Amino acid sequence: MLKRTLLAVTLALPVAFASGAALAEWxxxxxxxxxxxxxxxxxxxxxxxxxxALTKAFGQPFIVENKPGANGMIGTDE
Structure with a gap:
């Protein structure tokens, strides 16, 4: 009985916390x-x-920022 309760609580927690994130505008x-x-x-x-294409699809600006140098490591570190 305790295992079932623990399993139910464990499975319900992510759903409870995800609902607030689902309401946020993205x-x-x-x-x-x-x-x-x-x-x-x-x-x-x-x-x-x-x-x-992403700007047109989502209606939100996507900005490209170039970070050249160090064989790509500078941009990869961002």
Whole structure:
């Protein structure tokens, strides 16, 4: 009996806490997409094409920010 109660409580807790997150508007501010390469590179071009489509789909601005240098590690660290 105790195991069933414990199992029920364990399964119910994530649902109880998830309800508040489900009510939040997403995204509340512009989304920043970091590209670990220079402007005009293939990765930058692909990111800008994808973010244009995402902006139209979600109605929220997606901003591409380039962080070149250190063989991509600077952008990856962001």
């Amino acid at each position: 995204p509340e501010k512009p989304v920043k997409v970091i590209v670990p390469g220079g402007a005009g590179s293939g990765t930058d071009t692909a990111a800008r094409l994808v973010t244009d």
